[in-house]
Amino acid sequence: xxxxxxxxxxxxxxxxxxxxxxxxxxxxxxxxxxxxxxxxxxxxxxxxxxxxxxxxxxxxxxxxxxxxxxxxxxxxxxxxxxxxxxxxxxxxxxxxxxxxxxxxxxxxxxxxxxxxxxxxxxxxxxxxxxxxxxxxxxxxxxxxxxxxxxxxxxxxxxxxxxxxxxxxxxxxxxxxxxxxxxxxxxxxxxxxxxxxxxxxxxxxxxxxxxxxxxxxxxxxxxxxxxxxxxxxxxxxxxxxxxxxxxxxxxxxxxxxxxx
Amino acid sequence: xxxxxxxxxxxxxxxxxxxxxxxxxxxxxxxxxxxxxxxxxxxxxxxxxxxxxxxxxxxxxxxxxxxxxxxxxxxxxxxxxxxxxxxxxxxxxxxxxxxxxxxxxxxxxxxxxxxxxxxxxxxxxxxxxxxxxxxxxxxxxxxxxxxxxxxxxxxxxxxxxxxxxxxxxxxxxxxxxxxxxxxxxxxxxxxxxxxxxxxxxxxxxxxxxxxxxxxxxxxxxxxxxxxxxxxxxxxxxxxxxxxxxxxxxxxxxxxxxxxxxxxxxxxxxxxxxxxxxxxxxxxxxxxxxxxxxxxxxxxxxxxxxxxxxxxxxxxxxxxxxxxxxxxxxxxxxxxxxxxxxxxxxxxxxxxxxxxxxxxx
Numbered sequence: 001x002x003x004x005x006x007x008x009x010x011x012x013x014x015x016x017x018x019x020x021x022x023x024x025x026x027x028x029x030x031x032x033x034x035x036x037x038x039x040x041x042x043x044x045x046x047x048x049x050x051x052x053x054x055x056x057x058x059x060x061x062x063x064x065x066x067x068x069x070x071x072x073x074x075x076x077x078x079x080x081x082x083x084x085x086x087x088x089x090x091x092x093x094x095x096x097x098x099x100x101x102x103x104x105x106x107x108x109x110x111x112x113x114x115x116x117x118x119x120x121x122x123x124x125x126x127x128x129x130x131x132x133x134x135x136x137x138x139x140x141x142x143x144x145x146x147x148x149x150x151x152x153x154x155x156x157x158x159x160x161x162x163x164x165x166x167x168x169x170x171x172x173x174x175x176x177x178x179x180x181x182x183x184x185x186x187x188x189x190x191x192x193x194x195x196x197x198x199x200x201x202x203x204x205x206x207x208x209x210x211x212x213x214x215x216x217x218x219x220x221x222x223x224x225x226x227x228x229x230x231x232x233x234x235x236x237x238x239x240x241x242x243x244x245x246x247x248x249x250x251x252x253x254x255x256x257x258x259x
Numbered sequence: 260x261x262x263x264x265x266x267x268x269x270x271x272x273x274x275x276x277x278x279x280x281x282x283x284x285x286x287x288x289x290x291x292x293x294x295x296x297x298x299x300x301x302x303x304x305x306x307x308x309x310x311x312x313x314x315x316x317x318x319x320x321x322x323x324x325x326x327x328x329x330x331x332x333x334x335x336x337x338x339x340x341x342x343x344x345x346x347x348x349x350x351x352x353x354x355x356x357x358x359x360x361x362x363x364x365x366x367x368x369x370x371x372x373x374x375x376x377x378x379x380x381x382x383x384x385x386x387x388x389x390x391x392x393x394x395x396x397x398x399x400x401x402x403x404x405x406x407x408x409x410x411x412x413x414x415x416x417x418x419x420x421x422x423x424x425x426x427x428x429x430x431x432x433x434x435x436x437x438x439x440x441x442x443x444x445x446x447x448x449x450x451x452x453x454x455x456x457x458x459x460x461x462x463x464x465x466x467x468x469x470x471x472x473x474x475x476x477x478x479x480x481x482x483x484x485x486x487x488x489x490x491x492x493x494x495x496x497x498x499x500x501x502x503x504x505x506x507x508x509x510x511x512x513x514x515x516x517x518x519x520x521x522x523x524x525x526x527x528x529x530x531x532x533x534x535x536x537x538x539x540x541x542x543x544x545x546x547x548x549x550x551x552x553x554x555x556x557x558x559x560x561x562x563x564x565x566x567x568x569x570x571x572x573x574x575x576x577x578x579x580x581x582x583x584x585x586x587x588x589x590x591x592x593x594x595x596x597x598x599x600x601x602x603x604x605x606x607x608x609x610x611x612x613x614x615x616x617x618x619x
Contacts, residue, residue: 055512069515079371079505080560089504094515099496101563146514 004031006052007251009183011061012207013047021047023207027182029199031149032168035192037186039203040227045186048203050185050213067149068094069181074137074154077129084138085123088113091142106145110227113141114183117122117171133164140171144179151175153185157192165189169196173228190231194218202226218246260301286558290571294353300351304586307340309333317341347480348472350540352581352594354480355472356486358536361494361546361566362493362529364554368501368562370434375619376548377533380438384445385539387468390453393538394464402540409502410445411534415526417441443518445590465492470543470595472581479539489534491570497525498566503557503560543595545574545602552609 001007012023021044029035037163039046050056053071055169070091078087088110089102096102102240112119112160117137127135138155141153143170156172157165172194175181188192193200200217204225223231223246230249235242288564302314317338320327340390359377366375393403421437453464465541466473487578503511511518536543550573557572558564580597588597 053513055507055509069513071510073510073513077371080555081366082502082560086502086561090506090514093500093503096499098500101499152513157491 002123002182003029005029005066006035006075006150006184007066008052008060011048011051011058011063013044013051013059020206021059022060022209023206025211026101027201027211028209029182032083032180033181033198034172034185034196035181035199035201037191037201037203038188038193038226038252039186041188043203043205045203049152049184053152054080065159065162067152068147068181069152070143070148072143072151072153072156074156074158081126081128083124084114084119084127084130085110085126087138088145091144091146091201094146101241103238108195109145110141113144114138117146119143131164132160133167133214136164136168137158139169139174143175143181148181148249150182150184150229153183157187165192169243176195181203181254190218190223190248193245194246200204209253231253271289280583284564287564287567287571290568290575294571294574297575298349298353301578301582302341302345303354305340305345305580306585306591307344308334309337309340313337314341317542330565337510343477347477348475348581349578351483352472352578353474354483355536355543356460356493356538356574356577357570358483358487358532358573359543359546359577360554360569360571361491362533362548363549363573364551364562364566364569365494365501365525365529366547367551368565369522371505371507372434373552374435374548375438376545377529378542378544379442379548380434381414381418381441382411382441382448382530382533383537383542385417386411386534387450387542388414389458389534390538390541391464391468392450393514394467395452400476400482400539404482408531408534411537412527412530414441414445415530417444419526421499443554448542466593467541468595469589469593470541470598471584471593473585475539483535483539486532486535490528493524493528495566497521498562501525501562501566504506534551541593541595543577543598545598546576548601549605549609550576552605 007028009026011025014021014023025048027035037048039045049071049119051058052064052065053069054063073143086106091113092102092106092109096106107181111120113124114123117140118132119137119141122130122134127138130138144242153172156168160168169192172183174197176183185197197214199212200210200214200218200220202217202225203211210222220231220233221247223229229247233244234247235244239245302318303311313333315577316328317333318341320331321342362382363376366377366380367373386407387410389406389408390403392410393406396402398406403539417435418434418441426432427436440562452595483590503514503516504518504521504525506514508518533547550569554565554572558568574584577594577598580594580601584591584594584597
């Protein structure tokens with residue numbers, strides 16, 4: 001197993017006896033690949049991420065992680081108004097001794113990471129005052145200074161507008177392709193997974209799941225089972241580039257819109 | 260006169276404030292200087308009437324190898340006040356303030372909750388119960404400190420346990436409520452001791468419970484100096500980790516922090532520090548709650564700067580209140596009562612100020 005490789009097998013978790021949230025899950029991700037987790041609300045995506053992160057013990061099965069894992073939580077509120085630089089600096093926690101303080105070299109690294117995500121000018125801006133997209137980028141910068149091999153993101157595009165969703169997806173893609181990080185993210189948007197992921201894992205409930213290459217897994221029949229909603233794969237050309245994406249078919253019973 | 264004030268002094272204030280705003284690292288040094296001056300100044304004030312210069316003459320005469328004053332005009336009482344009464348009292352006040360400032364900051368960071376303070380999560384009440392029990396059993400200072408420490412740590416554990424079974428998490432509202440319940444229970448226990456205690460210990464016990472530095476002696480001073488120094492060094496070393504802990508358990512764990520161990524270390528350190536403070540000077544409420552807020556206003560939320568500034572501000576506040584009680588106010592009102600009068604309007608002001616943008 002190389003650094004950055006990640007796998008789990010026979011993975012299952014239940015909070016109550018014989019009430020399995022998921023069971024017998026199996027998947028393998030190599031360094032530089034992106035895995036997307038998809039499933040409806042309450043299917044156990046966050047539970048699975050916590051297990052992969054090592055913050056929760058699985059009921060059965062095994063997880064093999066080779067490398068340092070960094071986590072990007074859903075948009076969150078910090079209790080105190082740290083600056084963007086303070087937030088990024090916290091990524092150095094593993095490199096700073098328990099009773100030590102970060103050095104000026106650590107601060108330099110944090111500032112460079114902010115530069116890489118294009119937020120160097122906002123280094124001293126309070127985290128509370130930043131937009132949702134900027135906060136996510138700050139947390140990405142924190143993962144960069146942590147020198148992580150594997151990045152786990154919990155619904156990174158939730159509560160973001162389309163522009164910021166696109167920025168975050170670009171960053172996920174960049175971290176995997178250019179920085180050679182292994183990325184695992186959960187999402188409610190199959191088209192996001194289709195746009196950037198190499199592999200997908202659909203959490204269909206209990207021991208029912210579909211995992212594999214995006215082309216094989218994100219197919220209309222699987223997605224209908226997952227969301228009980230038709231999703232169509234559409235292809236078109238945009239700016240001389242062939243685009244293929246997934247479109248949910250929302251159909252209200254009656255259309256009350258004015259003609 | 261007023262014109263000169265606005266022309267010369269006010270711009271100086273503004274320039275100083277701008278300078279400090281741009282250099283928040285300067286605050287701890289400036290405050291440390293103020294603390295040194297305040298400690299030295301405290302030697303010259305007190306209830307016992309004597310000439311202002313007298314304490315300096317007495318101290319220099321004792322410290323210097325030669326005779327400082329040719330024909331000393333002081334009596335034994337003045338020597339007792341300057342060497343045996345004021346120094347331990349000042350030291351206890353200084354280190355009690357440091358303890359309360361640092362422990363409040365550590366607790367608020369650890370529990371991600373700016374409404375947490377040592378007296379709001381039961382530690383002070385538990386320590387008061389332990390101390391009152393020791394008073395009732397007529398134990399010496401060491402016995403009072405030991406029982407108060409056991410009471411403080413025990414109360415903190417009860418609060419955590421209750422918060423966990425009620426709210427599932429050991430921060431936020433469940434923690435405050437659990438602290439309130441546990442504090443009320445231990446204060447009821449203190450009330451019971453007072454009720455059945457009676458006798459000569461009763462009034463002394465009540466006075467001690469309200470928070471006072473009267474009766475400070477070298478044993479008490481050394482006890483709190485050693486405990487606060489040891490605990491303070493540990494809290495200073497771990498202060499950056501409090502930034503991480505304040506992000507929440509999941510995030511802190513993902514950053515590589517051993518959340519459980521760190522939290523236990525901090526709980527133990529803070530509980531013992533506060534318990535010793537209560538043992539030597541009673542319950543001085545509100546300081547641990549309001550000082551971190553004042554410190555955040557000066558240097559922001561980063562615990563690397565916040566912790567030393569909280570320690571120094573706590574020290575200045577408690578020393579100032581004690582100086583006030585023993586010089587200006589008739590009949591030495593307990594410091595705990597004064598801090599309550601100060602703390603309540605301050606926290607109301609914070610509520611009003613932060614109604615729209617949170618507590619940071």
